[in-house]
Amino acid sequence: MKDIFTQRTLENGINLFIHSTDKFKTNTFCIFIHQNLRKETATRTALLPFVLKRGTKSFTTSRHLSLYLENLYGADMGGDILKRGESQILQFFMETVNQKYVAGEDIIDSSLKAFKELVLNPVEEDGGFKQVYVEQEKDVLRRNIESLYNDKFNYAIERCFQEMCRDEAFSIYKYGHIEDLETINKYNLYEYYLDCLRHCPIDFFVLGDIDADRISDKIGELFNFSRGGEKLVKTSFVRKEINGERIVEEKQDVNQGKLSMGFRTNTRYGDEDYYALMVYNGILGGGPHSKLFQNVREKASLAYYAFSKLEKTKGLMLISCGIEFKNFERAVGIIKEQLEDIKAGKISDYEFDSTVKSLINTLKETADSPSMIISMYLDGIINGVRESTDDMIKKIQDVTIEDVKKVARKIHLDTVFFLNKK
Amino acid sequence: MDVFLGEKLFSNRSKNGLMTYVLPKKDFNKVFAMYSTHYGSIDSEFIVPDTGEHLKVPEGIAHFLEHKMFEMEYGNVFDKFAELGASSNAFTNYTNTTYLFSATSSFEQNLNLLLEFVETPYFTEESVEKEKGIITQELKMYEDEPEWQVLLNLLRCLYHHHPVRIDIGGTVESIQKIDVDTLYKCYNTFYHPSNMVLFVTGCIEPAEVFELVEKHESRKETGTQPPIERIYPEEPDSIKDPASTVRLDVAEPLFLIGFKDGDVGYDGFKLLKKEICTGILMEVLFGKSSVLYERLYEEGLIDDRFSFSYEGQKDYGFCTIGGETRDPERLHKEILESIHRSRERGVAEEDFVRVKKKFLGDFIQGFNSIEFIATSFVSYYHKKIDIFDYMKALNEITFEDVSGRLKTFFDFSKHAVSTVMPK
Numbered sequence: 012m013k014d015i016f017t018q019r020t021l022e023n024g025i026n027l028f029i030h031s032t033d034k035f036k037t038n039t040f041c042i043f044i045h046q047n048l049r050k051e052t053a054t055r056t057a058l059l060p061f062v063l064k065r066g067t068k069s070f071t072t073s074r075h076l077s078l079y080l081e082n083l084y085g086a087d088m089g090g091d092i093l094k095r096g097e098s099q100i101l102q103f104f105m106e107t108v109n110q111k112y113v114a115g116e117d118i119i120d121s122s123l124k125a126f127k128e129l130v131l132n133p134v135e136e137d138g139g140f141k142q143v144y145v146e147q148e149k150d151v152l153r154r155n156i157e158s159l160y161n162d163k164f165n166y167a168i169e170r171c172f173q174e175m176c177r178d179e180a181f182s183i184y185k186y187g188h189i190e191d192l193e194t195i196n197k198y199n200l201y202e203y204y205l206d207c208l209r210h211c212p213i214d215f216f217v218l219g220d221i222d223a224d225r226i227s228d229k230i231g232e233l234f235n236f237s238r239g240g241e242k243l244v245k246t247s248f249v250r251k252e253i254n255g256e257r258i259v260e261e262k263q264d265v266n267q268g269k270l271s272m273g274f275r276t277n278t279r280y281g282d283e284d285y286y287a288l289m290v291y292n293g294i295l296g297g298g299p300h301s302k303l304f305q306n307v308r309e310k311a312s313l314a315y316y317a318f319s320k321l322e323k324t325k326g327l328m329l330i331s332c333g334i335e336f337k338n339f340e341r342a343v344g345i346i347k348e349q350l351e352d353i354k355a356g357k358i359s360d361y362e363f364d365s366t367v368k369s370l371i372n373t374l375k376e377t378a379d380s381p382s383m384i385i386s387m388y389l390d391g392i393i394n395g396v397r398e399s400t401d402d403m404i405k406k407i408q409d410v411t412i413e414d415v416k417k418v419a420r421k422i423h424l425d426t427v428f429f430l431n432k433k
Numbered sequence: 434m435d436v437f438l439g440e441k442l443f444s445n446r447s448k449n450g451l452m453t454y455v456l457p458k459k460d461f462n463k464v465f466a467m468y469s470t471h472y473g474s475i476d477s478e479f480i481v482p483d484t485g486e487h488l489k490v491p492e493g494i495a496h497f498l499e500h501k502m503f504e505m506e507y508g509n510v511f512d513k514f515a516e517l518g519a520s521s522n523a524f525t526n527y528t529n530t531t532y533l534f535s536a537t538s539s540f541e542q543n544l545n546l547l548l549e550f551v552e553t554p555y556f557t558e559e560s561v562e563k564e565k566g567i568i569t570q571e572l573k574m575y576e577d578e579p580e581w582q583v584l585l586n587l588l589r590c591l592y593h594h595h596p597v598r599i600d601i602g603g604t605v606e607s608i609q610k611i612d613v614d615t616l617y618k619c620y621n622t623f624y625h626p627s628n629m630v631l632f633v634t635g636c637i638e639p640a641e642v643f644e645l646v647e648k649h650e651s652r653k654e655t656g657t658q659p660p661i662e663r664i665y666p667e668e669p670d671s672i673k674d675p676a677s678t679v680r681l682d683v684a685e686p687l688f689l690i691g692f693k694d695g696d697v698g699y700d701g702f703k704l705l706k707k708e709i710c711t712g713i714l715m716e717v718l719f720g721k722s723s724v725l726y727e728r729l730y731e732e733g734l735i736d737d738r739f740s741f742s743y744e745g746q747k748d749y750g751f752c753t754i755g756g757e758t759r760d761p762e763r764l765h766k767e768i769l770e771s772i773h774r775s776r777e778r779g780v781a782e783e784d785f786v787r788v789k790k791k792f793l794g795d796f797i798q799g800f801n802s803i804e805f806i807a808t809s810f811v812s813y814y815h816k817k818i819d820i821f822d823y824m825k826a827l828n829e830i831t832f833e834d835v836s837g838r839l840k841t842f843f844d845f846s847k848h849a850v851s852t853v854m855p856k
Contacts, residue, residue, distance in 0.1 A: 034460045035801045036438065064737075073730070077722035081787045084794025108794045112438060151736045158738075158757060160684040163577045264682040264856055267573035300515035309509065312566030315574055333574050361516065368518030375462045375537035381801065 014399070016216070016388060017223060021231050023238040028388065029227060030218045037106050038119060038219030039381040040126060043389060044101040045212045045244040048094065048180045054152075054187025055195055055203045056099050060090025061148040062140055062200065063103075067128035079125055084108045086122045088129060094185035095393050096279075096324025098244050101207065103130055106381075109220050119221065120229075127233045131208075139197035140204075149192045156186050163269055163430060168331055171271035171428035172322075174259045181325050209239040214392060216385045251275055256424045262433045269430040270342055272330040277421040280323040280394040284421075286406040287414035288321065291422070293366035294358055294415065295319045295349060296330060300365035302349040303330065311345055313338050324394055328422065336432050343427065354419040358412055370407050374400045437821045438800055443639035447650040450657070451626035454810065455639040458803060464540045464635035465803045468551045469531035471630075471815045472623035474603075475596040476528075480662040481622055487664075490619060491610040492596075493568075493603015496525040498616055500564050501556055502532065510550040519543045527597055528746055529815050530623075533807070540637055541645055548631075548649045554620045556613045565608055572602050579853045583687045586677040587753065590849035591693045593673045594666035597749050625658040626650070632810050634803045665748060670695050671847065678852045687853040688761035690768055692843055694750030701817040704745055705826045710834050711743040711752065711842060713792060717784045717835070718775055719754055725771045734764050747816065752842075761852045772843045780839060785832045796823055 016028035046056050070076040080086045086107040093100040107122045134141045159166050169184065176182040215234065217226055253275060278288045296303035296319025307317040317332035334342050352358070377383040377400065391397055443455045474496060478489045502523070503510045514521035519536035532551050536543045575581045585600055592598040602608075633642050672693055696707065719726060719741045729735045739756040758764045799805040806820075813820045 036797050037801055072727065074722055074724075074727045077720070078787065081720075081722055081791040083790075084797070085791030086794070087798070106798065108797045112797050113790075113793065147731065147733065150733055154685060154736060154757065154759075157684040160682075161579050161687075161757075164574075266576040267570065298515065298520065299509075299511035304511075308567060312563050313570070315567055315571035333570055335570070335573075361512065365512070365515035365518075369515060369520065372463075372518045372520065372535075372537050376535065378462045379803065 014397070015384070019227055021235050023235050024241055025213045025215055025234060027227060027230060028214065028216045029221070029223045030384070031221055031223050032218065033220040035219060035381055036109050036112065037381065038109060038221055039217070039385065040105040040123070041216040041385055042103040042130060043093075043214045043216075044207055045214075045393075046099045046101065046207060047244050048097045048099040048183055050180070050183060050188070050191075052203070053099055053183045054191035055200055056101055056207070057092050057185065057187040058145075058148060058152050058192075058195060058200060059101055059204055059207075060092065060103070061152055062144055063090055063129055063133050065144040065148065066134040066141070068132040068134060069128055070125065071134055076125065076129070080122070083118055083122050084113050086118070086125075088122070088126060090129070092185050095390070096322070097180045098324075098393060099185065111220070119226070123229065123233060131234070131236060133204075135201075136197065139201040142197045145195070145197045145200060149195060152186060153189050153192055156184065156189055159184075163263075163265060163267075164331075164333070167269035167271045167428060167430045168329060170259075170261065170430075171273045171329060171426055172327070174257070174428055175273040175327075175426035181327075208236070210242045212241050212244055214389070216388070218381050218385060251425075253423045253425050256427060258427045258429070260429045260431050262431050264433050265430060266432075267333045268336040268339060268432070270330075270332050270334055270339065271428040272343075272346065272424060273426040273428070274328040274330075275423050275425050276321065276326045276328050276418075277423075278418060279326040280390065281396050284414065284418045285323070286403070287410045287418040289370055289407060290363070290366055290410045291353060291415050291418050292319055292321050292328060293370055294353060294362050297366060298369050300362060300369065302352065302362065303332070303346065306345055306349060307332055307342060311341070313342050313345070323390070339429055339431075350419075350422075350424075354416065356412055356416045358415065363412060363415075367407060367410070371404050374403055437824065438797060440800065442821060443643075445639075445643040445646070447626065447647060449626040449650055449653065449655045451629060451631065451646070451650055453631040453633070453643060453646050455637065455642045456632075456634040456806060456810075457637060457639060458635050461635050461803060463535055463537045463803070464543070464633065464637050465533065465535045465807050466544060466547055466631070466633040467531050467533045467807045467811050468547050468631050469529050469629060469811045469815070470623050471528065471628050472530050472619075473526050473528040474599065474601040475665070476623065476663050477596050478664040479622060480664070481618055482658050482661060483621070488618060490615055491603065492599050492607040493601070494611055494615065494619055495530055496602045497564065497568060497608055497611050498619055499523050499525045499530050499532075500568060501561065501616060502551060502554065504555055504560050505550060505553060506555050510546065513546055514543065517543050517546065521547075525601055527601060529812065531811055535804075541641070544633070544642065544645055545649060548646070551624070552653065554617060554624070556616045558613055561611065561613055561616065565611075568602065568608055569605050572600070572605055572608075575600070575602065577681075579681050579683050579687050582679065582681065583689045583755075583851050583853045584753065586679060587689050587691045587849060587851035588751070590674040590677050590851060591672050591691055591751055592749070593669055593671075595668040595749055596665070622661060626655055627658055628661060630811065630814050632807050632814075634807055668749070672849050674849060676850050676852070678854060680854050680856045683853055683855050685757045685759060686761050686855065687756070688758050688764055689753050689755035689851045690765060691751050691753045691849055691851070693847040693849075694745070694752070694842065695844065695847065696841065697748055697750050700747040702822055702826065704747065704816055705813070705818045705822060706830060706834075707750075708743060708745045709792065709823075709826055710830050710838050711745070713785065713788050713830065714780070714835050714838050714842070715741050715743060715752060715754070716788045716791065717780055718772065720788065722784075722787070725767070729764070729767060734758050734760060734767065761850070765850050769845065769848075776839055776843065780832070780836055782832050785835055789827065789830070792827055793824070796827070
């Protein structure tokens with residue numbers, strides 16, 4: 012395979028991935044700190060980017076940081092949380108404009124200085140984070156968790172996964188749980204962060220119009236802090252026996268019913284038949300050519316949106332659509348027919364070919380966006396797969412209808428979640 | 434031909450008046466094309482050019498028409514794009530309707546298909562009736578989106594009559610009145626080449642695009658059309674209502690404050706400058722580097738989802754500021770007081786200089802994305818603005834411009850607030 016990133020390892024074990032290209036107008040820097048998704052630590056991990064954004068030793072407030080970054084032609088810098096399977100990832104990112112378009116100081120040097128400050132030099136107060144920042148950000152995080160309730164579309168998806176995986180770590184929300192906030196203080200959070208920096212696997216990505224050796228030296232200089240041995244972060248995958256599907260209904264004062272259906276695919280990224288699963292998902296609900304769009308929306312006029320998507324690390328699939336409350340049973344019926352049809356190989360040439368082409372199109376498009384390039388590569392690292400988009404395209408092209416029928420037999424409906432009216 | 438950030442823009446006018454623009458991006462994998470008409474939800478009253486008939490059409494028809502354009506005699510156009518491995522889509526906003534595709538292969542066929550389907554109306558009674566079910570679900574989805582509701586209610590407060598106060602998709606009741614005949618009348622009025630623009634970007638040669646478009650367009654018999662007479666109701670300077678509050682099933686209140694712009698009635702470069710100038714002003718007053726933002730954040734009145742924007746069109750303009758908050762009343766008071774103080778003290782020149790740098794950087798960053806380039810190009814084009822003039826406009830904006838705008842724009846008698854409260 013052609014690897015677009017060259018990999019180096021800093022002395023402290025941080026993996027550095029560099030892709031030198033002049034295709035984009037910006038330079039992108041990303042740091043990923045991998046942690047196991049656990050009830051005990053999830054809320055702490057989630058709170059970290061919020062607290063760290065509040066200030067550093069040299070830029071003691073968020074406002075100072077913003078003033079500095081705006082002067083660097085509005086460099087974007089921040090942090091967030093990702094969830095992949097049962098791993099929780101603390102992400103920091105920075106994007107700066109290419110020096111050649113603007114006058115003045117060295118943008119990479121100046122912005123990396125702030126980036127290092129953000130990640131490694133938080134404001135300290137007697138051996139912990141700054142008290143007032145931690146308390147304010149606990150409140151911000153609490154509101155952030157609560158606000159999922161305002162977003163009925165994502166709420167119905169998240170709730171379906173929660174119900175389905177209620178005995179597994181995957182049910183933990185990426186921003187953690189409100190009840191765990193009270194156990195966090197400036198000392199234990201700080202201690203926890205130092206522990207993450209020392210022991211969690213860290214990947215550092217650089218993509219842009221840069222000299223690989225020079226940037227590698229620079230990052231080595233700034234980020235080679237001392238660390239301990241790395242621990243293993245695993246994205247556990249549970250094969251679960253399902254004894255019939257479970258229906259969960261929740262009532263809110265809403266205007267549209269939201270139907271989510273959660274499935275175990277028993278296949279994940281890295282398995283031989285994962286590419287067949289991608290094709291399966293595409294045929295079922297991966298766009299306007301799919302069975303769900305054609306049958307739930309176009310033929311039955313039941314919904315405006317109806318799609319399916321894969322969680323490729325945990326081995327799950329989710330179907331989502333917004334419907335009239337009274338059409339719940341009809342929609343579930345039509346959806347189940349589609350699943351049975353694929354299982355029986357009732358797949359038209361049009362559905363199959365369009366799916367393959369659409370998957371290839373999407374894969375090729377990733378090369379046109381810095382964040383997509385990095386995200387795809389990160390998924391590979393998380394799942395222990397090293398392959399280029401060309402490798403993936405080849406494997407998708409090799410998938411046959413028989414393969415799709417075979418992978419369909421491994422897919423089982425686990426939970427149906429319906430957000431109904433009061 | 435314009436050159437900007439190392440990018441070149443090529444253009445061509447077809448005999449029927451259609452303008453085509455191409456911005457090649459050789460090292461990109463995909464081609465992204467937009468075919469757009471200057472026709473949006475606010476164009477609900479007009480004179481039909483052929484007959485001189487004065488027509489007032491049901492609310493939401495531009496969006497309904499967009500949905501129905503995907504239907505051809507042979508079936509659905511989505512299917513054809515899918516067969517070609519492309520993804521296609523469309524959107525309608527207040528002022529324009531845009532059809533698009535994105536593809537990494539078969540560029541010529543995709544481009545031909547885009548031209549073909551947008552130029553071929555095919556509506557049947559049966560399919561129009563069926564679409565009502567789908568769009569009803571789309572409207573219901575928006576009814577449950579508090580962020581959309583809070584904005585809609587704000588616009589209903591700011592405007593007495595202007596159709597910007599009406600939901601782009603119309604209402605469940607208004608769309609029931611849509612029929613085949615009216616759809617054709619709207620189509621024939623607004624989908625004339627002289628009212629449209631084609632923009633193509635990505636790994637494609639301008640000459641190739643122009644040749645294909647010429648070949649395609651020369652087969653069409655489209656006579657010339659005089660400028661379309663659009664009728665907008667007389668809109669007073671004042672606002673309609675000072676406040677709106679609704680209750681939805683949300684966790685925390687949502688709050689939005691808006692100011693109605695009295696300085697309207699022009700488009701082109703002057704509008705571009707006003708937009709950027711207002712944007713800089715708002716960034717200075719409410720942005721993450723502002724004293725106000727810092728204080729509101731520390732007091733727990735806002736979080737980092739607090740946002741603000743200015744929307745400037747030829748005939749209307751307004752800004753919005755707000756987000757989720759535990760105390761809408763206090764946030765309202767704090768924002769007004771802060772604007773009042775700024776007006777007394779004025780803007781600091783160093784803030785202006787710094788934010789201007791940020792605007793330059795943000796614009797350059799936008800050019801990473803061909804979707805951003807295409808979307809901005811098209812929306813500016815309909816306002817008679819050349820996107821390549823952005824840098825020039827930004828450079829020309831002075832500290833005095835921004836200070837002057839501060840004095841005139843935030844007229845307290847022309848502001849309204851909209852709140853969504855938990856049930």
